[in-house]
Amino acid sequence: MVDRDDAAAHRLLHALANRRSFALKDITSDPVDRGAIAQLLEAANWAPSHGKTEPWRFVVYSGAARQGLSDAFGAAFRTLNTAQPVGSAGELAQSQRVWQAPVWIALGMQPSQKMPEWEDLIAFGSAVQNMHLMASALGLASKWTSGAVVLHPSVATAVGFAPDTKLYGFFYVGHPAIAWPAGQRRPVAAKVRWVDDHADV
Numbered sequence: 001m002v003d004r005d006d007a008a009a010h011r012l013l014h015a016l017a018n019r020r021s022f023a024l025k026d027i028t029s030d031p032v033d034r035g036a037i038a039q040l041l042e043a044a045n046w047a048p049s050h051g052k053t054e055p056w057r058f059v060v061y062s063g064a065a066r067q068g069l070s071d072a073f074g075a076a077f078r079t080l081n082t083a084q085p086v087g088s089a090g091e092l093a094q095s096q097r098v099w100q101a102p103v104w105i106a107l108g109m110q111p112s113q114k115m116p117e118w119e120d121l122i123a124f125g126s127a128v129q130n131m132h133l134m135a136s137a138l139g140l141a142s143k144w145t146s147g148a149v150v151l152h153p154s155v156a157t158a159v160g161f162a163p164d165t166k167l168y169g170f171f172y173v174g175h176p177a178i179a180w181p182a183g184q185r186r187p188v189a190a191k192v193r194w195v196d197d198h199a200d201v
């Protein structure tokens with residue numbers, strides 16, 4: 001049992017509201033230290049999972065090792081765009097992305113076969129959210145990026161995921177090149193219906 005701590009709750013809400021996604025153009029190329037990335041991974045590992053399945057799987061790329069990802073993104077683009085010539089602007093854009101953030105983490109979900117897959121998937125999403133919260137708390141600029149190229153099965157193979165592990169994109173991390181952006185949400189009241197006597201809330 002943890003005692004009620006209003007100050008901690010206030011800080012938590014602040015951390016939740018200040019978790020922010022950054023475009024690649026808003027990230028510097030300065031490296032991120034390994035200890036910070038280890039903190040992100042530790043935070044992710046504290047996500048809940050029904051049946052303790054812990055289905056999240058990660059592969060961390062940094063430095064020159066990003067070349068493997070660059071090649072994988074370029075190859076996936078070519079597979080998806082056979083009408084375009086080799087070395088097209090689109091292919092180059094995909095293969096160059098990896099150099100715009102110093103760390104790229106492949107996000108995988110290995111279904112447990114023990115619980116319904118949707119439960120494992122939600123647990124996995126919670127792990128990525130934890131990772132993102134820790135990144136923002138450390139002042140790091142990051143984003144979950146998906147899309148046809150990075151999700152392509154050939155990319156999952158290239159990062160070395162087991163055949164049953166599904167790739168759900170990448171989480172890139174770096175240092176912000178801009179002032180920390182403000183978040184925006186539509187009011188929660190529009191998404192909630194109270195069926196008790198809390199109508200004044």
Ligand SMILES: Cc1cc2nc3c(=O)[nH]c(=O)nc-3n(C[C@H](O)[C@H](O)[C@H](O)COP(=O)(O)O)c2cc1C
Nearest residue numbers: 019020021022023143144145146147168169183184
């Ligand atoms: C599963 C998932 C996939 C996402 N994929 C992309 C993406 O491919 N490109 C992108 O610009 N943002 C992507 N985002 C980030 C959202 O655009 C972002 O969370 C949203 O704009 C709210 O901004 P915030 O994270 O700063 O609160 C993704 C977010 C989630 C949860």
